[in-house]
Amino acid sequence: MTAEPPTRRPPGVCIPWEEKRREMPAIRGDERLVEQVWKDVDALGYMYIWQILLSF
């Protein structure tokens, strides 16, 4: 195994920002901040399902 195989949802992601961004109206302020917070909180969902699989 030499390279990461392609998946629709990369590691650390449940709902990609690009998918979420399409649902949102125009962002009037700092879009990068909105994106970063979305990714940080989305990663908690990722942790939840994978930790159930691994740790419980």
Next chain:
Amino acid sequence: MSAATETLYAQRLERYVTAMRNGKPDRVPIRPFVAELTAKYAGYTIQEVTQDYQKAFAAARKCAADFDWDAVVGNMVYGWAGLVQAIGLKYYASPGVELPPDTPFQYLEPPEDQAWMQPDDYDALAADPTGYLLNVWLPRVSTDVSPTGQPTSMRNNLSFLKGGMAMLQYFQGFGTQAARLRSESGTVSAICGILKAPLDILADKLRGYKGLCADLFRRPEKVLAACEALAPHLLEVAASGADPEKNVPIGLWMHRGCVPFLSPPQFEKFYWPTLRWIVEGLWARGHQTLFYAEGDWTASLRYFAELPERSIVFHVDRSDPLAAHRTLGDKFCISGGVPNDLLAFGTPEEVRACCKRLLDGVAREGGYIMDASAIMQDDTKIENLRAMTDFTREYGVY
């Protein structure tokens, strides 16, 4: 924290890390993986430490302080039953519920035709592992989660609310536990983060062992594709939970990749390539992996020897400790090797003799950590654990 306790902690961390990097510390570190034994020692039932993690934490702290160990796991009683109940996980039997209060929890594996993952699901898993777990696997393993596309329910909604909050609370508890171990007894938290091999996850939680064994013959390419799809996610989860200071290793719980569960050719084809890729990826990020190698992995040692120097700690269960040392000792630290049946049924004198053989045969040049072969449940005799601890502290000085 007192200055003396902080100094003690620093000495123990140095001792533990030096040994794990295959160096020679001042003496052999003692790092017992004690699970339900902590309940027995601290005066709790197994139900109490499995369901009430604060009692499990308290029991672990009491053992660490009383035995004066160098490092312990904050709670080795795997799988907190509170979260199991919150989500309604079907694959657990909990002490005091399905089992007597003094019986350790058990994993339940359904019959092949009712496996959590069906043979036809391989392509869906490989295409989108996270989506598969959320949409297909979780509703099957939970009594409360509604299948995707079917009506939701209060139970469904609560399983995520309670499950998410409870998991966060439990994991945050480990941070507090690590701080208390450090400040109250100067004890190091032994591991940080979790990893399993892709093939083990397929067997443990998805296809079941029997189903997976059939798949190795009936649909080997599907199994390989699933392992390759799982690997980047297992790497991500392991790295995200790893020690940010890069001192202590990630625990790798190796279940059924050794003989007789797999043949050596099956290990080479199915188990090792993706696991190796993950372990090397973690090492490239600076994280050691502790191979908690349940069973006898003697046939696989030569593969482990190919890993980068110091990238792993190899924990001996039923492998031959001397063979492990001969094959891996130049590159890696070895831990464990005191048989659990000896700790359960032997005498303190026999335990001391076993420890002497290990210290003379494996630990002479450093790179060894004293521990039992496997996680200690409630059958270990306290006097034997005391003998292992005291003898190592006296005889294991360099």
